[in-house]
Amino acid sequence: xxxxxxxxxxxxxxxxxxxxxxxxxxxxxxxxxxxxxxxxxxxxxxxxxxxxxxxxxxxxxxxxxxxxxxxxxxxxxxxxxxxxxxxxxxxxxxxxxxxxxxxxxxxxxxxxxxxxxxxxxxxxxxxxxxxxxxxxxxxxxxxxxxxxxxxxxxxxxxxxxxxxxxxxxxxxxxxxxxxxxxxxxxxxxxxxxxxxxxxxxxxxxxxxxxxxxxxxxxxxxxxxxxxxxxxxxxxxxxxxxxxxxxxxxxxxxxxxxxxxxxxxxxxxxxxxxxxxxxxxxxxxxxxxxxxxxxxxxxxxxxxxxxxxxxxxxx
Amino acid sequence: xxxxxxxxxxxxxxxxxxxxxxxxxxxxxxxxxxxxxxxxxxxxxxxxxxxxxxxxxxxxxxxxxxxxxxxxxxxxxxxxxxxxxxxxxxxxxxxxxxxxxxxxxxxxxxxxxxxxxxxxxxxxxxxxxxxxxxxxxxxxxxxxxxxxxxxxxxxxxxxxxxxxxxxxxxxxxxxxxxxxxxxxxxxxxxxxxxxxxxxxxxxxxxxxxxxxxxxxxxxxxxxxxxxxxxxxxxxxxxxxxxxxxxxxxxxxxxxxxxxxxxxxxxxxxxxxxxxxxxxxxxxxxxxxxxxxxxxxxxxxxxxxxxxxxxxxxxxxxxxxxxxxxxxxxxxxxxxxxxxxxxxxxxxxxxxxxxxxxxxxxxxxxxxx
Numbered sequence: 001x002x003x004x005x006x007x008x009x010x011x012x013x014x015x016x017x018x019x020x021x022x023x024x025x026x027x028x029x030x031x032x033x034x035x036x037x038x039x040x041x042x043x044x045x046x047x048x049x050x051x052x053x054x055x056x057x058x059x060x061x062x063x064x065x066x067x068x069x070x071x072x073x074x075x076x077x078x079x080x081x082x083x084x085x086x087x088x089x090x091x092x093x094x095x096x097x098x099x100x101x102x103x104x105x106x107x108x109x110x111x112x113x114x115x116x117x118x119x120x121x122x123x124x125x126x127x128x129x130x131x132x133x134x135x136x137x138x139x140x141x142x143x144x145x146x147x148x149x150x151x152x153x154x155x156x157x158x159x160x161x162x163x164x165x166x167x168x169x170x171x172x173x174x175x176x177x178x179x180x181x182x183x184x185x186x187x188x189x190x191x192x193x194x195x196x197x198x199x200x201x202x203x204x205x206x207x208x209x210x211x212x213x214x215x216x217x218x219x220x221x222x223x224x225x226x227x228x229x230x231x232x233x234x235x236x237x238x239x240x241x242x243x244x245x246x247x248x249x250x251x252x253x254x255x256x257x258x259x260x261x262x263x264x265x266x267x268x269x270x271x272x273x274x275x276x277x278x279x280x281x282x283x284x285x286x287x288x289x290x291x292x293x294x295x296x297x298x299x300x301x302x303x304x305x306x307x308x309x310x311x312x313x314x
Numbered sequence: 315x316x317x318x319x320x321x322x323x324x325x326x327x328x329x330x331x332x333x334x335x336x337x338x339x340x341x342x343x344x345x346x347x348x349x350x351x352x353x354x355x356x357x358x359x360x361x362x363x364x365x366x367x368x369x370x371x372x373x374x375x376x377x378x379x380x381x382x383x384x385x386x387x388x389x390x391x392x393x394x395x396x397x398x399x400x401x402x403x404x405x406x407x408x409x410x411x412x413x414x415x416x417x418x419x420x421x422x423x424x425x426x427x428x429x430x431x432x433x434x435x436x437x438x439x440x441x442x443x444x445x446x447x448x449x450x451x452x453x454x455x456x457x458x459x460x461x462x463x464x465x466x467x468x469x470x471x472x473x474x475x476x477x478x479x480x481x482x483x484x485x486x487x488x489x490x491x492x493x494x495x496x497x498x499x500x501x502x503x504x505x506x507x508x509x510x511x512x513x514x515x516x517x518x519x520x521x522x523x524x525x526x527x528x529x530x531x532x533x534x535x536x537x538x539x540x541x542x543x544x545x546x547x548x549x550x551x552x553x554x555x556x557x558x559x560x561x562x563x564x565x566x567x568x569x570x571x572x573x574x575x576x577x578x579x580x581x582x583x584x585x586x587x588x589x590x591x592x593x594x595x596x597x598x599x600x601x602x603x604x605x606x607x608x609x610x611x612x613x614x615x616x617x618x619x620x621x622x623x624x625x626x627x628x629x630x631x632x633x634x635x636x637x638x639x640x641x642x643x644x645x646x647x648x649x650x651x652x653x654x655x656x657x658x659x660x661x662x663x664x665x666x667x668x669x670x671x672x673x674x675x676x677x678x679x680x681x682x
Contacts, residue, residue: 207410209406209408209410210410210412210413212377212397212406212410213404213406213410213411213412214412214423214427215376215377215396215397215398216375216377216397216398216402216403216404216472217398217403217423217424217427217471217472217475218398218399218424218427218428218475219398219423219427220398220427223427227423228412231414232413232414
């Protein structure tokens with residue numbers, strides 16, 4: 001024993017202080033993330049939410065009067081003269097058209113993107129990067145420019161029609177531009193990398209010894225694809241589909257240019273409300289309804305779709 | 315070359331596998347190998363890594379095609395058949411269990427691919443689960459299993475379709491020592507119970523000796539010797555085989571006289587005795603290498619009964635016994651292994667002069 005008196009250590013208080021210090025440090029470190037989410041996520045969304053319950057201002061913007069008109073307008077048409085409401089499917093049709101076109105785009109992207117991703121994933125590692133590089137090159141150019149390029153290819157005097165006429169396969173140009181086909185093609189072109197990259201990422205992790213094992217267990221090529229490769233690539237496929245579906249639903253440059261404004265899509269409708277129509281609350285309401293729809297379908301997918309046969313570690 | 319018999323499970327005929335363009339610039343993984351594996355045999359391909367044993371297995375499974383030669387399975391030529399059309403199944407080194415399926419789904423996969431009726435599938439799955447003692451874990455995901463359990467599932471999965479031949483590619487190498495011992499017994503039992511021909515690939519000589527009916531020792535794409543474990547161990551034909559399997563003393567000597575498969579040899583260290591002669595004939599008087607296993611040597615007290623003598627240079631203790639390294643007057647060293655029988659061996663110390671007797675019939679002439 002030493003002669004020195006033992007100083008009482010304020011154990012509990014030091015532990016508390018330490019915990020507090022840690023908590024503060026944690027918040028400090030999280031601050032940039034929280035700030036970012038708040039500024040570019042929560043705040044704009046809140047503005048859109050608030051605006052959708054206001055009345056349109058005369059020259060754009062909003063006037064601060066509580067109103068549910070924006071949501072009523074989605075389903076009902078107001079008679080200009082007596083102000084009575086009658087049910088209308090006009091906007092529903094735009095919704096349905098957008099959803100079906102977006103779904104079609106997603107399926108087309110999947111059909112093209114999966115084989116592409118599989119091809120890249122099975123290349124030797126050195127060559128993989130080159131292929132990925134090629135996939136991402138179009139991204140270096142503005143989407144508008146790329147869409148114009150598409151326009152040049154598809155129009156009546158475009159590359160496809162001219163070469164078909166030159167070779168004598170057809171006499172008059174096939175009308176391709178300003179159709180749903182053109183919009184879909186444009187969307188597939190714009191969003192294909194979003195499909196290829198996540199699928200590639202999950203196929204790259206795939207243990208090809210499993211493929212060998214299933215060949216050994218009497219699985220034909222098709223069965224291997226169906227029972228082993230696709231189920232194991234499912235997280236990538238799901239991510240790719242979500243990444244293509246969501247921007248396709250809201251796309252407006254591509255439908256405007258390649259669809260010729262003939263068939264209005266949600267993105268164009270929203271753009272219209274914030275632009276020429278000067279009805280910001282209605283535009284906000286459409287945007288919110290679109291968002292809720294996407295969220296509901298994602299929740300539905302995660303609840304029911306993901307349970308069945310998805311890898312636990314996916 | 316042995317003739318294919320009606321019962322031969324696998325008949326490999328002068329089969330080569332060359333990676334690359336040709337023999338000169340490519341890599342010869344398998345060099346004109348001929349081998350007949352009988353039905354219901356536990357056959358082991360033993361050799362160091364890169365000896366071609368896995369290549370041979372992959373050729374049988376159909377993952378690779380031979381460059382030359384042919385492989386016949388129960389009379390059926392396998393040439394050009396993809397893996398999914400061959401009635402053989404593989405247990406892979408890293409199991410390759412399907413991570414998105416349960417144990418039972420893994421096992422039923424092969425049966426489903428063969429379009430077996432559901433009732434048959436469920437009864438077979440039950441049967442093989444019982445066979446590998448995994449009944450209680452049928453609904454687990456495979457990543458929730460221990461290494462040993464995964465090993466059992468991999469075995470069950472490969473056995474479920476009742477293959478004509480089961481290929482095992484170093485399946486025990488990822489297990490720890492104790493589990494490996496257990497699985498060795500287990501594998502042997504499974505082979506007996508199912509009656510399926512097992513072709514087992516390993517680099518572990520002990521594994522090969524304990525389980526196999528016959529062993530083929532391979533090196534550099536060639537099969538050096540085929541035989542029962544005791545033939546391989548007691549009568550190694552080649553220096554490499556003797557060296558690769560167990561510990562061995564290789565002493566210099568010469569052939570005095572020959573009599574069929576036996577020969578009288580004179581060791582440089584002095585002793586004269588009978589030794590086994592490999593098929594490749596050695597001429598009289600020629601200097602040869604003579605192999606003696608360390609456990610075939612024993613200490614004797616009287617110099618008259620001794621075959622060899624020398625001084626103890628090193629003693630190592632390994633629990634169940636002792637290894638003595640003895641330096642002989644010729645400069646050659648021999649290793650003597652003795653069982654631990656409770657201290658009596660400790661009578662010797664470093665530097666002691668000892669006399670050694672060689673057991674009868676324990677010398678073997680080696681070809682290089």
